[in-house]
Amino acid sequence: MKPAPFRYHRAASLEDAIATLASAGPDDDVRVIAGGQSLGPMLNLRLVRPTVLVDIHRIEALRAIEPLPDGGVRIGACVTHAQLEDLPPGGAFSAANPAVFPAGLADVLRHVAGGIAYRAIRCRGTIGGSLAHADPAADWPSALAALGATIELTGPAGRRNVAARDFCHGLFETAIEPGEVLAAILLPGSGIRRWGRGKHCRKAGEFAHALAVCIDRGGDGVEVWLGATGAAPVAIALDRAFVDGVAGSRASAALRRTRMRERIAASLPAAIAPGDAYARHLHAQVAAEAVIDAMANP
Ligand SMILES: Cc1cc2nc3c(=O)[nH]c(=O)nc-3n(C[C@H](O)[C@H](O)[C@H](O)COP(=O)(O)OP(=O)(O)OC[C@H]3O[C@@H](n4cnc5c(N)ncnc54)[C@H](O)[C@@H]3O)c2cc1C
CATH class of the missing domain: 3.30.390.50 (CO dehydrogenase flavoprotein, C-terminal domain)
Structure with a gap:
């Protein structure tokens, strides 16, 4: 099967994505698409029939893994499972960035990411998409709750944070309100023993x-x-x-x-x-x- 027709908008920035979501007409069903690894099959099977897709995958600001001033770590929503699986050993952010992750954190992220599906899916699927989709069998929701993560949501009313332990409400249900985009995952700086x-x-x-x-x-x-x-x-x-x-x-x-x-x-x-x-x-x-x-x- 092929998807039902929809309009496609590649968002240039998070603000552009939020504005596009907000501009939807009363008859529109607007959805964000990130890696498309869950939404793609659902579109093809016509389980969902959005009228507009807002692609956030190429927004640079959503693809970064950065140290926070309090010692924590900010992971952009469009960071792929493969990016986390490939974090350099020793806990450095990257070969170019010598700042190091809080003790143990990079090991947990590498291990969880590396256990998701197959490498081809991990190269496209994103951590934010996995959380937003909230498949109960997915790997990130329980791992991020255990890690004490905070989920950063941005929408027309601004930015708000939700604890990962309160983020998933049930089968495919989350704290995301209409018009909001999951922007990042914030991880605490306290080391893991x-x-x-x-x-x-x-x-x-x-x-x-x-x-x-x-x-x-x-x-x-x-x-x-x-x-x-x-x-x-x-x-x-x-x-x-x-x-x-x-x-x-x-x-x-x-x-x-x-x-x-x-x-x-x-x-x-x-x-x-x-x-x-x-x-x-x-x-x-x-x-x-x-x-x-x-x-x-x-
Ligand atoms: C064969 C197969 C095996 C898999 N096995 C596993 C597994 O073992 N473990 C596991 O955890 N996952 C597994 N997955 C799922 C995979 O990890 C996907 O990456 C993930 O579920 C969705 O991420 P995505 O970026 O592709 O999201 P998409 O498919 O693009 O989107 C999924 C949903 O989330 C919404 N969304 C996406 N990003 C955002 C955002 N930033 N803000 C708001 N809403 C957003 C979309 O509107 C859509 O409703 C598997 C998938 C496949 C196809």
């Missing part, structure tokens, strides 16, 4: 059936964020003493994972895969792997 990740998919490159990210910044508790739950990402808080006890125990790796899984399973919200014991087991297992993986990091 340890991190771990779990992902289960039937075939490499496919969307996950269960996802989990655990970021340990050394506080009283340890949080693990679960994705691919069918709705918005979910956090499970674990007691530091319990996590350290399991991680430091002399039990076998399999037994440590089982203890962690049982503890997480006991806290798994009832709304996750209700009535599907296998899926609930999988979510708890993958989350346990993320925590054990994090604790195994020095």
Whole structure:
């Protein structure tokens, strides 16, 4: 199938994109297109029939990865998964920019980005498009919530920030209001002590059936964020003493994972895969792997 006819506008700047969205007539359905890796197939299948597409992919200001004055990092919405996968080792922003990422952050970004789909999709698909699309099985929503990211939205009323943990409201639902563009992702400057990740998919490159990210910044508790739950990402808080006890125990790796899984399973919200014991087991297992993986990091 081919898409239904639409008008196409390549935005020269974020302001141009917002003005074009705002100028839509009452009968127009205007949509932003970034990498087109999710919207393209939806257009071809005629699941959506926008009358106007506003292409933001070439807006230079949305393609930058920059250090922030407070030590954090700003990632433009149109930065591709491949750009993040290719961040230089050692945490530098680029070969030309010797400023370094907060400890551990570049490793997490590289790892999450590199696990998305296939390289061809990663070269076009963007971090902002992935968040805005809010497929519950996507990798970024749970990872950015775990990283404590803030999402920067710009619209006719100006700029506003939303915490990544509050950004996804459910299946393909986000905090983005009509006329707004997701402009950037802001990551905090505090270093990551340890991190771990779990992902289960039937075939490499496919969307996950269960996802989990655990970021340990050394506080009283340890949080693990679960994705691919069918709705918005979910956090499970674990007691530091319990996590350290399991991680430091002399039990076998399999037994440590089982203890962690049982503890997480006991806290798994009832709304996750209700009535599907296998899926609930999988979510708890993958989350346990993320925590054990994090604790195994020095
Ligand atoms: C075969 C296949 C396998 C995949 N596997 C995975 C996977 O394992 N994990 C994973 O996470 N993803 C996966 N994806 C999705 C991929 O990561 C896409 O990059 C991502 O979902 C959408 O990004 P995009 O830039 O292509 O957005 P687009 O397709 O251009 O847009 C998607 C939606 O977001 C809106 N949008 C885009 N950018 C903005 C913005 N800045 N502001 C406001 N709205 C915006 C668009 O209007 C549209 O509704 C897969 C895709 C394919 C085709």
